[in-house]
Amino acid sequence: MVHSMTGFGKGVCELPNKKISIEIKSLNSKQLDLNTRVPNLYREKEIEIRNKVGKKLVRGKVDVSFYVEAASSDKITKVNQQVIKDYYAQLKEVSTNLGLSENTDFLKVIMPLPDTVKVELAELDEQEWKAIAQAIDAAIDDITLFRQSEGKALEVDIRHRITTIDGLLQEVPKYETQRIDKIRNRIKENLEEIALQTQADENRFEQEIIFYLEKLDITEEKVRLSNHLKYFIETLESSDVVGKKLGFITQEIGREINTLGSKANDADLQKIVIRMKDELEKIKEQILNIL
Structure with missing residues (x-):
């Protein structure tokens, strides 16, 4: 059966705290030209995504995009208390040496300084990934049907x-x-x-x-x-x-x-x-x- 290289497919993954839509678009090309737009949380799975899509779609200029609607961010922000304490101790010493007012708001000075806040990425939950992988498979099946129809x-x-x-x-x-x-x-x-x-x-x-x-x-x-x-x-x-x-x-x-x-x-x-x-x-x- 003849398949077209042109197509569009979509898969949706509904999770308790987020909704992820995976869209796959393809156009004609001499070989497989695969591009992915994946959120940082799922970057570790990019090779798996590319292998999964490339194995099924074989040829064409293929774009895989993730669209995430989340109730909370995948980034975890933490105050670096030890760094703030060190800044405070140093500023307090400078303030005493210079005879500055005791009422100085040191936190307002300290917080814009480097490394007072650290941002960590949340770890990928394997159960969550299994659900996303199923959505990717659904998007691949969808675009395959589209390609068959065009073909x-x-x-x-x-x-x-x-x-x-x-x-x-x-x-x-x-x-x-x-x-x-x-x-x-x-x-x-x-x-x-x-x-x-x-x-x-x-x-x-x-x-x-x-x-x-x-x-x-x-x-x-x-x-x-x-x-x-x-x-x-x-x-x-x-x-x-x-x-x-x-x-x-x-x-x-x-x-x-x-x-x-x-x-x-x-x-x-x-x-x-x-x-x-x-x-x-x-x-x-x-x-x-x-x-």
Whole structure:
């Protein structure tokens, strides 16, 4: 089944004192480009988060964001009493030496000084993390469903365009006979003009015609293009991650179409080739979004 690289998923974790929403967004990318926005309390679990998300989403530009609504902060603020006592003792001594008033508010002077207050992060509770991990899994499942839905739409469009190219390929034979006759007559007319001025060897003429027509023969290109189109559909139906593989197959399809165009030597065939190229370009654009 084809999956798109574009998607959005969300998981919510309701805890007694906080609500955590995990959002995962993804866009197309050549490889996995994973970015996380995780609160400091959960930083120790970042590698686990990246492994969990990367294993399931495989490829794309992926952003994982945590949004926390908490009744209290994860930071614990404590007054550093020992530091304040040391400051006070020193200031008291200076005050006595200078004969300053006993009514001086030392705390107002001390509290803005360095290290009087220390901030500690709360420790992560493992039960809380288990609940959050489940919310991450829910967000991954949500974005996976989104990618599947987008992938179905992409697959329908791409199948239609591959079918269109195959249909155009089926039109090629009806122009081949008249194309060969046109080329043969054009060469013969040119040589007849030359023959008026010089003697032409009929055997050599036939040999040159055969050689020229062999160079313009498109049988191999038609067979290879047909095989590539079939292989493309087989790959599209695979359960594997197929985005890159489909990209390689479209390159091969493009080569055969280009060769058809260079050998066409016929206005009607050139029109068919142009329509094939137009469909192929649209397929390439769609494949950029396939996982």
